Amino acid sequence: MHEIAQHWIEGTLLGSPVAKALGFRLLTAEPESVTIALPYSEDATTVPGVLHGxxxxxxxxxxxxxxxxxxxSDADADATGGATTDLTVHxxxxxxxxxxxxxxxxxRTRTSTLSDIKVTDxxxxxxxxxxxxxxxxxxx
Incomplete structure (x- = not known):
């Protein structure tokens, strides 16, 4: 993976206070696909035993x-950040x-991406x- 991508994933996203507080851990990362782990914590529950939505x-x-x-990649050296513009969760x-x-x-375009996400236990x-x-x- 390109060093620019690695910087954004590991430094910015997983280095953020919320990611650290929740204990997010990078499992795999390759161009166009990333897997992150979330360890269970009672501090992250709604009711005992169930993670908050x-x-x-x-x-x-x-x-x-x-x-x-x-x-x-090198073509993205001008990237200054990003934001989620739409999120649907089931x-x-x-x-x-x-x-x-x-x-x-x-x-993927130069200014946006659309991703499909699956969460498993x-x-x-x-x-x-x-x-x-x-x-x-x-x-x-």
């Missing part, structure tokens, strides 16, 4: 942004343990899915 949405949002950044099962989220970029059950549009900001 907002925590799962944050995982989906972060892995989608990382997938967007994963395709960066909760399928309660998150009651460690989770893993994988985002795959399905469409340690037993391979599909906990949630998501679709995210990400915008890339550039120097003018």
């Amino acid at each position: 907002g925590v799962i949405a944050t995982l989906i949002d972060t892995v989608a942004a990382a997938a967007s950044a994963s395709g960066f 909760y399928l099962l309660p998150g009651t343990g460690d989770l893993t989220a994988t985002a795959d970029v399905v469409s 340690d037993d391979g059950r599909l906990i949630a899915t998501g679709v995210a549009s990400s915008r890339v900001f550039r120097r003018r």
Whole structure:
């Protein structure tokens, strides 16, 4: 993976206070696909034993942004940041343990990406899915 992509994923996204507080950990990263782990914590629950939906949405949002950044190369040295412009989450099962989220970029332009996200638990059950549009900001 290009060093610019690596900087955005590891330094900016996973280095953010919220990612650190939730314990996000990069498992795999290659151009157009990223997987991030979320360890279970009682501090991240709504009711005992069930992860808060907002925590799962944050995982989906972060892995989608990382997938967007994963395709960066020398041509993206002018990138100054990014933002999620649209996020859809479908909760399928309660998150009651460690989770893993994988985002795959399905469409990329110079200023935006569209990613498909799947969140699974340690037993391979599909906990949630998501679709995210990400915008890339550039120097003018």
